Amino acid sequence: MKILNDQQESTLQRERIFLNDLQLELVENNASKEDLDSLKYSIRQLDDLFLLVIVGEFNSGKSAFINALLGQQLLKEGVTPTTSQINILRYGEKRENHLVEKDQTVLLFPVELLSELSIVDTPGTNAIIRQHEELTTHFVPRADLILFVTSVDRPFTESERSFMQSIRDWGKKVVIILNKIDILADEEELTQVVNFVQENAQTLMGRALDVFPVSARQALRAKNGETNLWEASRFGALEAYIRNSLDQTGQIRLKFMNPLGVAA
Numbered sequence: 001m002k003i004l005n006d007q008q009e010s011t012l013q014r015e016r017i018f019l020n021d022l023q024l025e026l027v028e029n030n031a032s033k034e035d036l037d038s039l040k041y042s043i044r045q046l047d048d049l050f051l052l053v054i055v056g057e058f059n060s061g062k063s064a065f066i067n068a069l070l071g072q073q074l075l076k077e078g079v080t081p082t083t084s085q086i087n088i089l090r091y092g093e094k095r096e097n098h099l100v101e102k103d104q105t106v107l108l109f110p111v112e113l114l115s116e117l118s119i120v121d122t123p124g125t126n127a128i129i130r131q132h133e134e135l136t137t138h139f140v141p142r143a144d145l146i147l148f149v150t151s152v153d154r155p156f157t158e159s160e161r162s163f164m165q166s167i168r169d170w171g172k173k174v175v176i177i178l179n180k181i182d183i184l185a186d187e188e189e190l191t192q193v194v195n196f197v198q199e200n201a202q203t204l205m206g207r208a209l210d211v212f213p214v215s216a217r218q219a220l221r222a223k224n225g226e227t228n229l230w231e232a233s234r235f236g237a238l239e240a241y242i243r244n245s246l247d248q249t250g251q252i253r254l255k256f257m258n259p260l261g262v263a264a
Contacts, residue, residue, distance in 0.1 A: 050117035050246050053139050056149030057157055058123070061179040061216050065149050066121060068219035068235060070111050075121065086139075089119040117144075117246070140167050144246055149177045152184055152193050152213070156200050168205055173245065175210050176201060181234065182215040212238040 056062045063075040066089070074089075085103040092108025099105050120139050140146065148164060150156055155178065164174070178197055184190050194211055201209045212234070219235035222228075230236065 050144045051120065051139070051142050052117055052242075053120045053122065053143040053146045054149060055122050055146065055160075055163060056177075057151075057154070057160055059154070060149045060151045060160075062121065062149045064216040064220070065147075065177060065179060065214075066119060068214075068216040068223070068233075069119075069239070070109070070113055071220070071223040072109075072111065073220065074107075074109055074111070085123065087121040089114060089121060091115040140170050140172060143172055145242065146172050146174045147177055148174055149179055150197065151180045152178060152190070153180060155193055155197050161200070161204060164201075164204055174205065175212065175241070177238065178211055178213040179216055181213045182218055182232070210241065212241065214238055 054062050054066060061077075063077045066075055067073050067077070070089075075087075085105060088100075088104065088106045090106060090108055091111065091114035093110055094108070095110070096108040097105055098108070120143075122139075146167065148160070150160055167174070176197060178194060181190055184193070190213055194213055198208070198211050201211070214235050215229075215233045216235070218229040218233035222230035222233055222235070
């Protein structure tokens, strides 16, 4: 999946080079801390050009979903909690981990998609209380999309409802990812689960939300050679939605202009 066209990608690279060169000049000329902090914020805006926040219970398949989106087995998956802190996935020339705060780690991966967007991988909603304030204060307001991962075997649990209710007033675009559809017996079962999730989401949020039934496991396998599984995974429709939601000329232009405005 690619979001920016060649011209937009070229503009992004030029802005990054300009701001990094400017940072070196300011350091060499003993610029004030305020000016340096403003410039660092501008650089971070470009590094997180688009921000996807992924939420859901620990056993909903969040890590499997992120792996499928990125096309590689990058994050550990398991039936027990694998994420006890907030992980921010960004682009890097090599794999690196940087603990930036007590409960927050930046994970760098050489994956092309991460040069266009950053992903916030959160703890499960059933273990999110400690980071709740940090999430709602620092990441939810900046999110371009909030991808809410739930599973067909335990759709819309109490902790998921509670967290979704806590972010309702931000008015952010929330998309529900209904994962693990490959474990259902037939289309009739899937329709029942989709209807259940849609009805409960509308009641809770006061508006209809888009629901995408997918199999993240099948999607990852399809991207790694088993192409016959791609259609069954239903991942294509979700990726097209994400790309179309982010790839809006006016929105991208504004994102390019904001960091330069701060730098000026």
